[in-house]
Amino acid sequence: GNSVTQMEGPVTLSEEAFLTINCTYTATGYPSLFWYVQYPGEGLQLLLKATKADDKGSNKGFEATYRKETTSFHLEKGSVQVSDSAVYFCALSAMNSGYSTLTFGKGTMLLVSP
Amino acid sequence: NAGVTQTPKFQVLKTGQSMTLQCAQDMNHNSMYWYRQDPGMGLRLIYYSASEGTTDKGEVPNGYNVSRLNKREFSLRLESAAPSQTSVYFCASSEIPRQGAGELFFGEGSRLTVL
Numbered sequence: 001g002n003s004v005t006q007m008e009g010p011v012t013l014s015e016e017a018f019l020t021i022n023c024t025y026t027a028t029g030y031p032s033l034f035w036y037v038q039y040p041g042e043g044l045q046l047l048l049k050a051t052k053a054d055d056k057g058s059n060k061g062f063e064a065t066y067r068k069e070t071t072s073f074h075l076e077k078g079s080v081q082v083s084d085s086a087v088y089f090c091a092l093s094a095m096n097s098g099y100s101t102l103t104f105g106k107g108t109m110l111l112v113s114p
Numbered sequence: 115n116a117g118v119t120q121t122p123k124f125q126v127l128k129t130g131q132s133m134t135l136q137c138a139q140d141m142n143h144n145s146m147y148w149y150r151q152d153p154g155m156g157l158r159l160i161y162y163s164a165s166e167g168t169t170d171k172g173e174v175p176n177g178y179n180v181s182r183l184n185k186r187e188f189s190l191r192l193e194s195a196a197p198s199q200t201s202v203y204f205c206a207s208s209e210i211p212r213q214g215a216g217e218l219f220f221g222e223g224s225r226l227t228v229l
Contacts (some may be wrong), residue, residue: 009179031158036218043204043220044157060206101172102218106156 002027003107004092009087012111019077021108023064026071031092033057033066033073034102038087047075047088062092085112116140120205120221127195135224142184145208146188147172148180150201155176155178157204157214161187195228202226 007022025033033052036044044065048057062077073090090105118139127133135215141145144165149157149172162184163182177199179191188207192199206218 002137039182041222042216043222045220049217101159101162103158106154
């Protein structure tokens with residue numbers, strides 16, 4: 001079946017540090033890949049996505065590249081801010097009876113200190 | 115913009131009690147979903163409704179029922195609550211794109227505690 005594996009957290013960084021959160025996936029076919037972010041006390045919101053191999057999704061300084069050869073979609077940011085503290089979820093699409101649903105990883109908490 | 119609205123936001127139940135979580139979206143989306151979020155488990159799909167009039171089981175459907183009341187509303191019912199159903203529940207909706215998966219829009223969550 002489809003699955004997503006992401007690095008366990010928490011990831012603790014100082015402001016302006018470089019961020020990488022690893023994500024690998026197992027899927028049949030050609031899934032779309034997503035990163036969602038959850039701020040404290042809120043629901044998830046889409047951060048970025050990529051729909052085919054070698055696509056790069058980007059938003060708010062975050063980037064991730066769809067690597068089919070390594071089945072990975074690692075999230076990166078060059079300089080994190082305190083406001084980036086949140087839980088980040090990697091996810092992939094899966095087709096069920098002609099409709100798509102998302103399969104999520106377990107989430108990685110990011111804590112950024114001033 | 116309201117987006118996806120869930121009620122109630124907090125609920126405490128005793129084992130064996132029943133309750134319904136309500137969800138409504140105002141984005142005219144075809145698809146709606148119920149997920150549960152547990153520490154260290156991420157989000158797991160309980161049920162989804164690809165379009166009005168259809169519902170399908172997700173990864174963890176046991177102990178739950180759903181109703182797609184109309185295009186806007188998708189409710190989740192616990193007939194006999196168990197402590198294992200203590201969780202944060204999220205409703206989400208999406209449009210069906212021509213290819214790939216559509217973005218999911220989430221509600222703020224409903225925190226349920228079963229004693």
